Amino acid sequence: MTNYQTLLYYCYSPIENAEQFASEHLEFCKSLDLVGRIIVADEGLNGTVSGTPEACKAYMDAIYADGRFNHTEFKIDDVEEPSFIKMHCRYKPEIVHSGLRDPKEIDPNQQTGIHLEPKDFMAMKDREDVVILDVRSNYEHNVGRFKNAITLDIENFREFPEKVKELEQYKGKKILTYCTGGIKCEKASALLLKEGFEDVYQLHGGIIKYGKEAGGKDFEGKCYVFDNRVTVEVNSTNPVVISTCKNCGKTTPKMINCANPTCNEHFTQCDACGEELDGCCSEACMESPNKREYDGTGYYVKIPQPVNIEKISKRKHKNFAPKVESN
Template identity: 80%
Template sequence: MSYQTLLYYCYSPIADAEQFAADHLQFCKSLNLVGRIIVADEGLNGTVSGTKESCKIYMDTIHADERFKKTEFKIDEVEEPSFIKMHCRYKSEIVHSGLRDKTIIDPNKKTGKHLEPKEFLELKDQEDVVILDVRSNYEHNLGKFKNAITLDIENFRDFPNKINELAQYKDKKVLTYCTGGIKCEKASALLLHHGFQDVYQLHGGIIKYGKEAGGEDFEGKCYVFDNRIAVDVNSVNPTIVSKCYNCGITTPKMINCANPECNEHITQCDNCGETLEGCCSIACTTNPRKRPYDGTGYYVKVPQPINKKVKLAEPFE
């Protein structure tokens, strides 16, 4: 049996979004889909996986809804479903911006100019252009565009506080990119709000760029928010740029620390993974709640103890 994994988002107002999330969860379960979907008043953000037949019904249903008819799905053929369970939750935003006043940016009203992958490819190396990665540290440590500017952020909600660091590029064409495009909608809108004049975004993100432009000059792998963890993008001039968090050897493998109270995203070679049992440090190997390491470094989320400060993965793309 063949399966697909769908990555998508849509900024479109949803009335009674909390009820929509509950109903949508039941719909997905009726199709035997697995995945994670965030529903907010501003729209949808999801990754779902299942049989080709179920995925087609899902896409057709989304497109049949007037609110979501422009939704673009990035489709990957996979050997098995990319999740174990189906989650569909209501949240305040489909991508947490970290802004107290969320009304200052609305991707439906003002956002960066969309560049198709081949347009991005043609423009990215021009002299008056800078490429800006708006993803988190663990993502761009695994892979990024050649010569891209990266920011020291743990979550996208930290992005607004980094705007001042980019002031030197206000006279440049700023090309933003992320995994699937959803973060760029808000990041580029925020740059425009702060006086940047010439702001663009890679339409469909790294995933679409890999499919339509061969991933040229994307160095390393692309982090994805499912049990695949990382996927290949570049079929033109591929390279590995990430290094093992523990020993420094070059490795493309990324894991979550086996200690659920840490859950750090790190790149780790197989030797260190075996030695540390999938943990980022010796200290984490002694945690009584340490999860069994099966070599993948992917774990189904489990409830955390109350009042424990836990570092969690940021919302998926």
């Protein structure tokens, strides 16, 4: 029985006094008893909220009534319980971190890849002159991706600009970009155009919309989402599991967070290893004095954790930044 809904959306539209808007918008969401996470920036909105169908409808009506966000497209999922525990609405410099020194170098409202509806993406994706490019992070495409897609070794979308040079060999091809809901593709495709790629496209509405409107054909595995569902089914046409357990190598679709909060790694783990390691990625993490209680889901409410100097040093050495992701 589905008594709730989860809305996934974004909108690139300038917001004056965005910090004040974020504060007021948080109170509005709380007044509707919604839970979720919304990022507000001068450039627009990026959010996932969850609540009763009545509350979700009231929220969508309010977004459209605002006038600035008329081209927002909501992806709606029916769920058995709210997909978050709390409501957060925060101001940030960008609604998805581009990794550019000057984010204003690209503006999706001015230039971005050609939007392909799911049926058009499906019709183009297998052509010889086409390259399918996954612009998401490792932990996302490890659990699910399009058949024959090119993936990038990135921990966070902000690393995408550094990887564009690795795609030079595909400049003569049509580049079909995709992500979870479309927001990353807006900036990824804009950046590709800026760097001289001529035929750049993006899957409008992302993997989620493709699953709803095209049956998810040839999307292998599950789609990672940024709420307590962790992953969702997409392919109802020719589904297949591609992810494997980090610990034993057995095929499994299950993705969790390490029960050691200082580690908190996203990884795939089968139920047997989850039981044996108590939701941890390794025996070392099992020894953590702060280890969280594993309930079989591997999803935990975020709480402040002590700084892991060794982990940060490793990231700095690899030129990685701590992960703060978006849809």
